[in-house]
Every structure is written in C-alpha cells, then in structure tokens.
Amino acid sequence: MGFTAAGISPTTVTSESSAGADDASQLAPLGFVLTVPDGDNGSQEWIYVKNTDAADMNVVGTVVGRAAGSATYQVITCPVSETTARVVGVVQHTIGRNGFGFVLRKGVGTILCDTGFSANSGLIVGNGTPGRADAGTALTSPTFAYSLAAIATGETGSAFINCKG
Numbered sequence: 084m085g086f087t088a089a090g091i092s093p094t095t096v097t098s099e100s101s102a103g104a105d106d107a108s109q110l111a112p113l114g115f116v117l118t119v120p121d122g123d124n125g126s127q128e129w130i131y132v133k134n135t136d137a138a139d140m141n142v143v144g145t146v147v148g149r150a151a152g153s154a155t156y157q158v159i160t161c162p163v164s165e166t167t168a169r170v171v172g173v174v175q176h177t178i179g180r181n182g183f184g185f186v187l188r189k190g191v192g193t194i195l196c197d198t199g200f201s202a203n204s205g206l207i208v209g210n211g212t213p214g215r216a217d218a219g220t221a222l223t224s225p226t227f228a229y230s231l232a233a234i235a236t237g238e239t240g241s242a243f244i245n246c247k248g
Contacts, residue, residue: 091110091111091117092117092119093117093119093127093129093175093185093187094176094184094185095110095184095185096176096177096178096179096182096183096184096185097109097110097182097183097184098179098181098182099179099180099181099182102180103181104181105181106181107179107181107182107183108183109133109183110131110183111131111183112131113131113132113133113155113156113157114130114131114132114155114156114248115130115131116128116129116130116131116188116248117129117130117131117185121190121191124190124191125190125191126189126190127187127189127190127191127192128187128188128189128190128248129172129185129186129187129188130156130171130172130185130186130188130246130248131156131183131184131185132147132156132157132158132171132172132178132183132184132185132186133155133156133157133158133181133182133183134147134158134159134178134179134180134181134182134183134184135150135153135157135158135159135181136150136158136159136160136180137180138160138180139177139178139179139180139182140160140174140177140178140179141177141179142174142195142214143174143175143176143193143195143239144173144174144175144192144193144194144195144239145160145173145174145195145214145215146160146161146170146173146174146194146195146208146209146214146215146216146227147159147160147161147170147171147172147173147174147186147214148161148162148165148169148170148171148208149169149171156171156248158171158172158186160213160214161208161213161214162208162213163208163209163210163211163212163213164208164209164210165208166208167207167208167225167226167227167246168247169208170208170227170246170247171186171188171246171248172186172187172188172244172246172248173186173187173192173193173194173228173242173244173246174186174187175187175192175193187244188244188246188248189244189245189246190243190244191231191241191242191243191244192241192242192244193239193240193241193242194206194216194228194230194234194239194240194241194242194244195214195215195216195237195238195239196209196215196216196217196234196235196236196237196238196239196240197209197210197211197212197215197216197217197236198210198211198217198218198236199233199234199235199236200217200218200230200233200234201218201230201233202230202231202232202233203229203230204218204219204229204230205218205219205224205226205228205229206218206219206226206227206228206229206230206242207219207226207227208227212237216228216242218230227244227245227246227247228242228243228244228245228246229242229243229245230242231243
C-alpha cells in the first residue's frame with residue numbers, strides 16, 4: 084500500500100515531451116497503490132498506470148482497462164461490453180498518451196454513464212460507447228462500481244468505485 088508521504092499525489096502526471104516521443108518519466112512502479120484520506124467518504128485507492136491508448140485520457144469518469152495482452156498496468160479506454168475483470172480504474176484527471184499517472188481504483192469518484200441509470204445501480208462496462216459504465220442486472224455480476232445518484236446518458240455523476248486493479 085502507498086500513502087501520502089510517498090512524495091507524489093493522486094494528481095501527479097508525467098507526459099511525453101512531444102507527440103509520439105514515448106519519453107514520459109515513470110515516477111513509481113506500475114501498479115503502485117496510493118491510499119489517501121477522503122474525509123467522511125473514508126479512503127481512496129489510486130493505482131499508478133501508463134496510458135497506452137491512442138489518445139489522451141482527458142474525460143473525467145472514463146473507465147480504463149488493461150491493454151490487450153498486458154501483464155503490467157498499461158491501460159486503454161475500456162472497450163464496450165468488456166468483462167469487469169479487465170477494469171483497472173476510472174480516470175479523475177487527464178493522463179496524456181504515453182503518460183503516467185493515477186486512476187481511481189477504489190473510493191468515491193466521478194463516473195461516465197453510457198445509458199442512463201438510477202441511483203443505487205451496480206455498474207458494469209457499457210455496451211454502447213468505450214470507456215463508459217452501464218447499470219448491471221442481477222444476472223450481470225460482478226460489478227466494478229455502485230452509483231450514488233441517477234446519471235443521464237453521456238453525463239457524469241458520483242459512484243463508489245471498487246476495481247480489482
């Protein structure tokens with residue numbers, strides 16, 4: 084487990100010097116977990132990843148998963164209808180292409196909705212747009228998050244996120 088005395092924060096991001104350079108500084112081991120207090124919400128767990136997607140991860144609430152065939156924490160925007168076992172976390176701030184940073188693995192955060200759902204819904208990977216979440220059913224478990232409010236299609240809202248990472 085990591086902790087705030089590690090000298091880095093959940094918003095610490097390093098980016099490549101120019102598009103395609105792939106020279107961003109890695110400040111922690113991939114998969115490093117940073118635990119920080121979140122007031123009355125308890126703690127948050129952030130996991131350190133490399134964005135190997137074809138684009139910047141700049142939409143807060145985007146669901147990210149392991150890159151195909153990756154045994155390390157190289158992540159991409161999660162493809163549609165993917166198993167929740169692939170989900171590593173949810174983007175809470177921009178991580179540029181080939182950059183390093185933290186995604187929220189566990190705790191209260193913002194999530195991006197694929198098809199509108201109500202409060203108290205168990206969430207799975209969406210089936211319409213990559214990187215979004217949908218409400219699961221009793222038959223679509225496991226889930227990786229739980230909505231704390233109703234969220235309309237294409238909008239963001241609060242959720243308790245609990246990814247295996």
